[in-house]
Amino acid sequence: MDRNSRIFVAGHRGLVGSAILRRLTEAGHTDLVIRDRSQLDLTDQAAVRAFFDREGIEQVILAAAKVGGILANDRFGGDFIRDNLLIQNNVIDAAWRAGVKKLLFLGSSCLYPKHAEQPIKEEALLTGEMEPSNKPYAVAKIAGITMCQAYRRQYGFNAICAMPSNLYGPGDHFEPETSHALPGMIRRFHDAKVAGDPTVTLWGTGTPRREFLYVDDMADACIHLMDHYDSGEIINVGPGEDIAIADLAALIRDTVGYTGTLTHDLSKPDGHPRKLMDVSRLFATGWRPKVSLEEGLRRTYDWFLENAAPERRQVPKQAAE
Numbered sequence: 001m002d003r004n005s006r007i008f009v010a011g012h013r014g015l016v017g018s019a020i021l022r023r024l025t026e027a028g029h030t031d032l033v034i035r036d037r038s039q040l041d042l043t044d045q046a047a048v049r050a051f052f053d054r055e056g057i058e059q060v061i062l063a064a065a066k067v068g069g070i071l072a073n074d075r076f077g078g079d080f081i082r083d084n085l086l087i088q089n090n091v092i093d094a095a096w097r098a099g100v101k102k103l104l105f106l107g108s109s110c111l112y113p114k115h116a117e118q119p120i121k122e123e124a125l126l127t128g129e130m131e132p133s134n135k136p137y138a139v140a141k142i143a144g145i146t147m148c149q150a151y152r153r154q155y156g157f158n159a160i161c162a163m164p165s166n167l168y169g170p171g172d173h174f175e176p177e178t179s180h181a182l183p184g185m186i187r188r189f190h191d192a193k194v195a196g197d198p199t200v201t202l203w204g205t206g207t208p209r210r211e212f213l214y215v216d217d218m219a220d221a222c223i224h225l226m227d228h229y230d231s232g233e234i235i236n237v238g239p240g241e242d243i244a245i246a247d248l249a250a251l252i253r254d255t256v257g258y259t260g261t262l263t264h265d266l267s268k269p270d271g272h273p274r275k276l277m278d279v280s281r282l283f284a285t286g287w288r289p290k291v292s293l294e295e296g297l298r299r300t301y302d303w304f305l306e307n308a309a310p311e312r313r314q315v316p317k318q319a320a321e
């Protein structure tokens with residue numbers, strides 16, 4: 001990506017957006033455009049149109065979305081489908097109208113059929129029943145992909161679509177109920193360690209498998225695709241290996257230094273049994289991930305301790321007296 005190109009990083013405060021902003025800044029980019037939600041609500045079509053008409057944006061990385069773990073998706077499907085359809089419709093359309101040269105849209109591995117053949121090839125999209133827990137989110141995302149492909153075919157708009165695996169790292173969300181599995185478990189093991197709780201409860205059976213990509217690798221992949229990928233075909237982005245949730249829990253337990261026991265809350269959903277993606281299309285472009293899961297967990301927990309651990313929140317003075 002040209003260092004002088006005017007790039008809008010939508011969702012720059014989020015897990016992926018903040019990593020992309022970090023990477024582009026480190027690479028010496030001088031014309032990065034960012035807007036907090038309070039400055040530009042991407043669900044507001046008129047505001048988004050006016051923004052693109054005014055700002056002369058040349059490239060867009062769309063890392064803004066309504067995102068959450070399996071329970072948030074299961075409980076708030078109306079919010080997920082509404083907000084994601086609004087955000088992506090507004091940004092993709094306004095970017096095209098304003099003459100943006102290239103846009104990156106982010107789907108997810110959870111868009112693939114629940115029982116897709118593993119590892120999952122990009123051609124598997126829409127070939128089978130979807131996982132019900134995140135169907136509203138997934139249908140919205142598939143609409144976004146379809147919109148990008150239709151705008152390319154009808155208008156020649158260079159929109160590309162990546163399908164990331166589960167992502168994690170600095171800037172993630174650690175709220176126990178709404179977060180993704182990896183940060184949720186970090187928080188759960190950490191809180192139990194601080195409180196001296198004898199047991200930690202995991203959701204589900206622990207048998208599902210998930211593919212985890214460290215968010216700085218994801219940021220590198222996004223920039224790599226902006227530089228080297230111009231096809232309308234979706235492209236999987238992941239490390240190409242997965243781990244059972246129960247084994248991930250053991251890794252997180254050791255990273256946090258928790259010594260208690262584990263139980264399972266079987267009332268919580270398992271979701272996809274597995275969603276390991278075939279990343280040969282991505283690897284053929286020359287990209288490879290750099291950060292292992294063990295190293296990524298270490299860095300993520302260090303970031304959590306510095307920035308997100310509940311005991312770091314200042315207790316109001318009067319409450320402490």
Ligand SMILES: NC(=O)C1=CN([C@@H]2O[C@H](COP(=O)(O)OP(=O)(O)OC[C@H]3O[C@@H](n4cnc5c(N)ncnc54)[C@H](OP(=O)(O)O)[C@@H]3O)[C@@H](O)[C@H]2O)C=CC1
Pocket residue numbers: 010011012013014015016017036037040041042043062063064065066067083087106107108109164165166167168171172180
């Ligand atoms: N995390 C994961 O495991 C995966 C994520 N993805 C995709 O990657 C992308 C980024 O996800 P991730 O970084 O995890 O998500 P986050 O929730 O961390 O970040 C989303 C960002 O979007 C912003 N946003 C949400 N709604 C609006 C709005 N109405 N107006 C303006 N900004 C808004 C948020 O702003 P604010 O900070 O104000 O809330 C936040 O900065 C998404 O498209 C997601 O679908 C795909 C696969 C896996």
Ligand SMILES: C[C@H]1O[C@H](OP(=O)(O)OP(=O)(O)OC[C@H]2O[C@@H](n3cnc4c(=O)[nH]c(N)nc43)[C@H](O)[C@@H]2O)[C@@H](O)[C@@H](O)C1=O
Pocket residue numbers: 067068069070071073108109110133134137165166167176178179180181182184185188202203204205206208210245268269270271272
């Ligand atoms: C990235 C992807 O993320 C979502 O899909 P998901 O991968 O199924 O979501 P998840 O990260 O929350 O992993 C869930 C798995 O993990 C188990 N599990 C154990 N203990 C905890 C736990 O403490 N929290 C959570 N959330 N899950 C737990 C849980 O039982 C289940 O088996 C999509 O909605 C969508 O948002 C999407 O794109």
